Amino acid sequence: MAGPPGDGARPLLEVRNLRTYFFQDEGTIKAVDGAGLSVHAGKTLGIVGESGCGKSVTARSILRIVERPGRVVSGEILLRDDAGGETDLARLDAEGREMRRVRGGDIALVFQEPMTSFSPVHTVGSQMIETIRLHQRLDKKAAREKAIEMFRLVGIPRPERRVDEYAFQLSGGLRQRAMIALALSCAPRILIADEPTTALDVTTQAQILALLARLQERDGMAIILITHNLGVVAEMCDEVAVMYLGRVVEQGPVDAIFHAPRHPYTRALLRSIPSIHAPVRTRLPTIAGSIPHPYNRPPGCPFHPRCPDFMPGRCDRSEPPLLPIAPGQHAACFLYGDARP
Amino acid sequence: MTTPAGGGTRLLEVTNLRKLFPIRRGFLRRVVGHVRAVDGVTFHVQSGETLALVGESGCGKTTTSRCVLRAVTPTAGQILFRTAEGPVLDVATLPRRHLRPLRRQMQMIFQDPFSSLNPRRTLLDIVAEPLVANRVGTRAERVERVAELLRLVGLRPEYMRRYPHAFSGGQRQRVGIARALALNPRLVVADEPVSALDVSVQAQILNLMLDLQAQLGLTYLFVAHDLSVVKHVSDRVAVMYVGQIVELAETEALFTAPRHPYTEALLSAVPKPDPRLRAQRIVLEGDVADAANPPSGCYFHPRCAYAVERCRIDTPRLEPVEPGHFVACHRARELGLRGISR
Numbered sequence: 001m002a003g004p005p006g007d008g009a010r011p012l013l014e015v016r017n018l019r020t021y022f023f024q025d026e027g028t029i030k031a032v033d034g035a036g037l038s039v040h041a042g043k044t045l046g047i048v049g050e051s052g053c054g055k056s057v058t059a060r061s062i063l064r065i066v067e068r069p070g071r072v073v074s075g076e077i078l079l080r081d082d083a084g085g086e087t088d089l090a091r092l093d094a095e096g097r098e099m100r101r102v103r104g105g106d107i108a109l110v111f112q113e114p115m116t117s118f119s120p121v122h123t124v125g126s127q128m129i130e131t132i133r134l135h136q137r138l139d140k141k142a143a144r145e146k147a148i149e150m151f152r153l154v155g156i157p158r159p160e161r162r163v164d165e166y167a168f169q170l171s172g173g174l175r176q177r178a179m180i181a182l183a184l185s186c187a188p189r190i191l192i193a194d195e196p197t198t199a200l201d202v203t204t205q206a207q208i209l210a211l212l213a214r215l216q217e218r219d220g221m222a223i224i225l226i227t228h229n230l231g232v233v234a235e236m237c238d239e240v241a242v243m244y245l246g247r248v249v250e251q252g253p254v255d256a257i258f259h260a261p262r263h264p265y266t267r268a269l270l271r272s273i274p275s276i277h278a279p280v281r282t283r284l285p286t287i288a289g290s291i292p293h294p295y296n297r298p299p300g301c302p303f304h305p306r307c308p309d310f311m312p313g314r315c316d317r318s319e320p321p322l323l324p325i326a327p328g329q330h331a332a333c334f335l336y337g338d339a340r341p
Numbered sequence: 342m343t344t345p346a347g348g349g350t351r352l353l354e355v356t357n358l359r360k361l362f363p364i365r366r367g368f369l370r371r372v373v374g375h376v377r378a379v380d381g382v383t384f385h386v387q388s389g390e391t392l393a394l395v396g397e398s399g400c401g402k403t404t405t406s407r408c409v410l411r412a413v414t415p416t417a418g419q420i421l422f423r424t425a426e427g428p429v430l431d432v433a434t435l436p437r438r439h440l441r442p443l444r445r446q447m448q449m450i451f452q453d454p455f456s457s458l459n460p461r462r463t464l465l466d467i468v469a470e471p472l473v474a475n476r477v478g479t480r481a482e483r484v485e486r487v488a489e490l491l492r493l494v495g496l497r498p499e500y501m502r503r504y505p506h507a508f509s510g511g512q513r514q515r516v517g518i519a520r521a522l523a524l525n526p527r528l529v530v531a532d533e534p535v536s537a538l539d540v541s542v543q544a545q546i547l548n549l550m551l552d553l554q555a556q557l558g559l560t561y562l563f564v565a566h567d568l569s570v571v572k573h574v575s576d577r578v579a580v581m582y583v584g585q586i587v588e589l590a591e592t593e594a595l596f597t598a599p600r601h602p603y604t605e606a607l608l609s610a611v612p613k614p615d616p617r618l619r620a621q622r623i624v625l626e627g628d629v630a631d632a633a634n635p636p637s638g639c640y641f642h643p644r645c646a647y648a649v650e651r652c653r654i655d656t657p658r659l660e661p662v663e664p665g666h667f668v669a670c671h672r673a674r675e676l677g678l679r680g681i682s683r
Contacts, residue, residue: 050539050540051510051539171628172398173628201397201398201566202566202607202611203610203624205612206610206612206624207624210622210624231569231611231613232612233614234613234618235612235616235622254616255616255617258614258615258616259616269541270614272540272541272543272544273540273543273614274543274544274572274573276568276596276681277681278572278573280575280593280596281391281575282573283547283548283551284544284547284548284573286544287544290511291539
């Protein structure tokens with residue numbers, strides 16, 4: 001990844017050429033295969049793509065919580081601190097002290113399914129108190145106060161009572177709010193939200209998105225929003241990275257991605273989404289074929305078998321690198337110059 | 342209810358449908374209350390049209406569709422279904438032994454193509470199952486019919502000896518559709534048929550459903566929460582909230598000129614895939630009302646920005662405000678609500 005957009009500040013987090021593979025008996029799944037992206041403080045990066053594109057594995061790789069038999073094979077995950085220091089998370093011991101301090105402390109994660117991310121046998125408050133005390137020197141009483149304060153911050157009504165309840169006693173929206181409170185309790189600089197509203201209804205989704213935007217404005221944290229919902233991306237993100245089969249095929253400012261998409265996959269994906277603005281009862285343009293099975297990755301550009309602009313002898317021979325094509329916008333496609341083999 | 346959308350006959354007519362689920366507590370499992378899952382729902386479906394039931398989780402849309410199929414027995418109300426043979430039957434009260442021939446004419450497409458297909462059976466077994474259960478044709482004829490159905494939904498007939506795990510989500514959903522069509526049903530109930538699928542696959546399945554409807558003259562009762570999806574397939578839309586229909590209209594009218602505040606909020610909450618249209622969302626406060634203990638008056642009043650004193654006391658009835666446009670709101674005629682432009 002080259003050029004950060006806008007102000008020229010160095011990105012808070014920069015992922016370069018990340019490869020995360022799953023080594024299984026049947027073969028190797030290259031879940032993430034050369035992905036690169038960058039996030040700036042106070043900004044929201046959306047990672048979009050369909051199932052199997054590697055967006056969640058990318059997030060898990062950043063936090064170094066990829067489950068076996070998966071492993072970060074190569075690449076850099078650079079986390080920068082305020083003093084200008086740089087840590088490559090890919091080189092840290094995943095179980096080590098340094099990485100544990102990063103997880104929850106510097107970078108926090110909100111999952112899709114708030115029901116399964118809380119323990120059913122502990123109150124939500126006790127789980128929060130445990131997390132707070134893991135990262136901050138507070139006694140139990142002060143940690144409890146902090147938990148209540150966080151609950152109030154995320155808009156949970158009657159927080160002093162809710163902390164003593166179990167996850168199953170909360171509605172889906174409240175549970176996701178509690179999850180966000182838990183993630184933010186140690187004031188992370190980066191919040192990774194993996195499909196945070198997918199399990200929720202639209203009106204609840206609107207509440208949670210508004211909450212995330214408000215908290216970002218208050219704390220200036222960076223958000224990495226992983227979603228398949230392009231509507232959510234358009235509402236929330238400053239920057240967008242589009243992934244396909246383990247690679248970022250296009251990254252750019254949100255307006256460019258939606259109004260001047262360059263990669264054929266981005267274009268096709270945008271055309272195929274059902275739109276509330278469409279005329280009643282109309283057929284949708286579709287993308288030819290289907291996503292290949294991860295064991296059968298096509299050679300060359302992974303999108304070439306489905307691409308309307310496929311150039312035989314070129315796209316099926318070598319992989320196009322992610323190159324700048326417009327200010328702040330990058331695409332990995334041979335349509336845009338680069339004659340290098 | 343009057344005013345049909347097209348000119349066709351009414352295939353399905355649901356009147357005052359109610360389904361209460363008991364809440365049991367304590368050692369003796371005494372009934373201490375009821376969840377009013379469906380609470381007085383009235384609508385009809387024309388032959389050949391698509392009626393969408395939309396709403397958030399717990400609004401009763403799925404229970405309504407299950408009642409229509411008699412997968413659950415309604416507590417009260419009438420479900421009149423015009424059979425292929427001519428007579429109109431009340432599905433709500435029909436004795437169980439008369440249900441089987443009726444079920445050949447009503448089929449269902451499920452939400453999750455991963456759990457709705459038996460992993461130990463081949464596509465042939467799965468698609469032929471309704472034929473076997475209803476003793477239709479010889480084995481050779483059934484194989485022939487399955488091949489025809491697979492071709493109809495865009496799958497290669499050679500695949501029929503394979504198992505579901507070999508197929509993607511979109512292909513499995515096609516198998517589910519082929520199974521639903523095996524007996525030439527008149528009514529197809531589709532409960533969130535594309536919500537478990539990826540965006541690019543959603544488009545393929547929605548197109549397939551539109552094509553099959555045109556080709557076979559199918560009638561759809563389409564249950565969904567995604568209003569964008571609904572706009573692509575429906576002729577008319579019924580919006581449900583806590584067990585009741587709050588608005589029912591032709592799709593275009595409902596989207597461009599909603600008359601119920603809940604519909605307005607629902608439309609505005611849908612994230613629009615265009616960053617230039619940001620920040621016009623109405624964010625509703627609070628949660629959906631509890632169907633076991635709904636608020637007084639209009640169930641929506643605690644979250645409604647337009648609520649007045651009357652809304653806390655009187656329950657509004659679903660009434661026509663224009664031909665074919667029904668709304669359950671005291672202020673439907675005076676409010677100017679915002680819809681979706683273009």
